[in-house]
Amino acid sequence: MNESPLIERLIKALQCLPGVGPRSGQRMAFHLLERGREDGKRLASVLTEAMERIGHCSQCRTFSEQELCSVCANPRRDHKLLCVVESPADLMAIEQGTGYRGRYFVLMGNLSPLDGIGPEELGMELLARRLREERPEEVVIATSATVEGEATAHYLGGLIREQALKATRIAHGVPLGGELEYVDSGTLAHAFSGRQILAE
Amino acid sequence: MNESPLIERLIKALQCLPGVGPRSGQRMAFHLLERGREDGKRLASVLTEAMERIGHCSQCRTFSEQELCSVCANPRRDHKLLCVVESPADLMAIEQGTGYRGRYFVLMGNLSPLDGIGPEELGMELLARRLREERPEEVVIATSATVEGEATAHYLGGLIREQALKATRIAHGVPLGGELEYVDSGTLAHAFSGRQILAE
Numbered sequence: 001m002n003e004s005p006l007i008e009r010l011i012k013a014l015q016c017l018p019g020v021g022p023r024s025g026q027r028m029a030f031h032l033l034e035r036g037r038e039d040g041k042r043l044a045s046v047l048t049e050a051m052e053r054i055g056h057c058s059q060c061r062t063f064s065e066q067e068l069c070s071v072c073a074n075p076r077r078d079h080k081l082l083c084v085v086e087s088p089a090d091l092m093a094i095e096q097g098t099g100y101r102g103r104y105f106v107l108m109g110n111l112s113p114l115d116g117i118g119p120e121e122l123g124m125e126l127l128a129r130r131l132r133e134e135r136p137e138e139v140v141i142a143t144s145a146t147v148e149g150e151a152t153a154h155y156l157g158g159l160i161r162e163q164a165l166k167a168t169r170i171a172h173g174v175p176l177g178g179e180l181e182y183v184d185s186g187t188l189a190h191a192f193s194g195r196q197i198l199a200e
Numbered sequence: 201m202n203e204s205p206l207i208e209r210l211i212k213a214l215q216c217l218p219g220v221g222p223r224s225g226q227r228m229a230f231h232l233l234e235r236g237r238e239d240g241k242r243l244a245s246v247l248t249e250a251m252e253r254i255g256h257c258s259q260c261r262t263f264s265e266q267e268l269c270s271v272c273a274n275p276r277r278d279h280k281l282l283c284v285v286e287s288p289a290d291l292m293a294i295e296q297g298t299g300y301r302g303r304y305f306v307l308m309g310n311l312s313p314l315d316g317i318g319p320e321e322l323g324m325e326l327l328a329r330r331l332r333e334e335r336p337e338e339v340v341i342a343t344s345a346t347v348e349g350e351a352t353a354h355y356l357g358g359l360i361r362e363q364a365l366k367a368t369r370i371a372h373g374v375p376l377g378g379e380l381e382y383v384d385s386g387t388l389a390h391a392f393s394g395r396q397i398l399a400e
Contacts, residue, residue, distance in 0.1 A: 006250055006265045013246040014217075016239035018231045024219065029250070030289050031218045033263055034308070037251045039216035044247035046213040047232075050206050051240040054233055063233055065206045089230050108234075 007033075059130070061123050062088045062106040071095075071103060078102040080137040084127070084156055086110055086144060094142065102140075105130065110148035111155055122152070124159065131163045141169045145190075207233075259330070261323050262288045262306040271295075271303060278302040280337040284327070284356055286310055286344060294342065302340075305330065310348035311355055322352070324359065331363045341369045345390075 007029060014025040032040035056062065057069035064070075071077055071091075081102025085091050091104050107122040119125075131139070139160050143149035153169055160167040173191035174183050183191075207229060214225040232240040256262065257269035264270075271277055271291075281302025285291050291304050307322040319325075331339070339360050343349035353369055360367040373391035374383050383391075 006246075006254055007263055009246050010250040013239075013243040016232070016236055016243055017214075017217075017228045019224065019227070026289065026292070027219070028217045030263075030287070032216070032247075032251065033254055034287075036216055039213075040247055040251040043213040043216055044244040044251065046206075046209050047240055047244035047247070050210040050229070051232065051237045051244070054206055063207055063230075087230070087234075089226065092226070 056108075057106075060104045060106055061108055061126070062091055062104065076101075079134065081140065082130070082134070082136040082138075083140040083142050085142045086149065086152075090142065090144075100140075102136075107143070107152065110143065110146075111152045112148055119155065124155075127156075128159060128163070131160065131165060135163075135165065137166065139165055139167045141167060145172050256308075257306075260304045260306055261308055261326070262291055262304065276301075279334065281340065282330070282334070282336040282338075283340040283342050285342050286349065286352075290342065290344075300340075302336075307343070307352065310343065310346075311352045312348055319355065324355075327356075328359060328363070331360065331365060335363075335365065337366065339365055339367045341367060345372050 010029045011022065011025040014020055014028050015022065020028070050065075053065045054063050055065065057064040057072055058067055059072040060069060062069050062071075066073070078101050081100070082105060083094065083100060083102055084105045084107065085094065086107050086109065088106055088108075091106055094100055094104075105123075105127050109117050109122055111117060111119070111122065139156075141153045141156050141160075143152045143156070157167050157169075171194065172187070173194055174180065174187060180188065210229045211222065211225040214220055214228050215222065220228070250265075253265045254263050255265065257264040257272055258267055259272040260269060262269050262271075266273070278301050281300070282305060283294065283300060283302055284305045284307065285294065286307050286309065288306055288308075291306055294300055294304075305323075305327050309317055309322055311317060311319070311322065339356075341353045341356050341360075343352045343356070357367050357369075371394060372387065373394055374380065374387060380388065
């Protein structure tokens with residue numbers, strides 16, 4: 001092989017990124033070496049800083065390098081609404097795609113007893129304490145529509161009922177632009193049983 | 201926005217990689233933060249080292265952190281063959297895909313007068329000196345079959361003829377598995393005029 005060991009190590013190290021294999025790793029390495037050395041150095045320094053300094057918000061558990069993330073620290077967010085999501089990516093999707101102005105709780109996963117992920121790993125105690133102390137008017141459960149997401153939603157429902165609070169679940173049904181013909185039967189069944197009154 | 205500034209900076213910095221946009225940058229950042237902090241730190245350190253230490257082989261101009269790359273430093277490579285390529289990636293493709301055991305010269309680009317890339321930028325003087333001193337039996341011109349690659353090949357042909365050396369050009373034609381019907385007409389014309397005798 002003709003590459004210098006350091007290039008090989010760089011190509012290999014780039015493959016820790018999701019979706020990057022030997023081929024794209026090589027393309028990235030050559031791109032940076034040929035015309036992005038400054039970018040590459042900046043990436044390395046931001047990466048080091050991020051890996052070391054980013055922790056979790058003490059209130060909602062999303063990623064944050066501060067004690068409180070910017071949503072929790074924002075006094076203008078609606079304290080009466082709390083939305084429970086699986087991950088920081090889901091939180092960002094809701095921030096970007098909806099007009100939701102309440103606050104969040106990020107589970108950082110789903111219940112998965114086989115993988116040893118129980119209520120403690122998801123911070124359910126912290127959530128229960130927030131529910132007790134903040135008593136939000138509505139808790140929106142926005143876990144995924146997967147088996148694990150539903151199991152987690154079920155558990156959350158119980159937790160919220162215990163505190164005599166209102167829990168809601170985001171709607172499941174046919175996605176916008178989805179043609180009925182091509183929607184899977186589970187989704188269709190959900191959409192059908194969750195039908196809403198237009199006129200009566 | 202809910203992200204911490206450092207996460208935003210990380211997502212942005214990742215976009216210096218080719219093929220990475222806001223969406224995939226976010227996915228990479230969350231992946232590293234959630235379950236690849238050690239990988240992320242390792243990537244950062246290899247990246248810093250590579251950006252600082254990798255230069256060019258003094259003989260063939262490919263990337264190398266040593267004075268000589270591993271091909272040039274290898275005494276078992278055939279000194280009678282020299283292959284001229286555009287980029288380190290092309291060099292690697294030839295190393296991996298062919299049985300070529302000679303040495304290389306890497307132009308690090310193509311002639312492109314409009315972009316200010318002339319013979320000097322491509323190290324043509326260094327190449328001319330090598331041709332004079334090493335007098336290889338054959339110089340294989342393996343630039344791309346693009347307009348720029350052909351122009352560069354033409355220039356190289358002149359340079360090699362000046363020294364009364366033998367120059368060859370890699371074959372252009374129908375790629376393996378290529379159906380004639382779907383091959384573009386330029387390639388087909390090339391393949392036709394470059395036809396070889398099977399029997400006569």
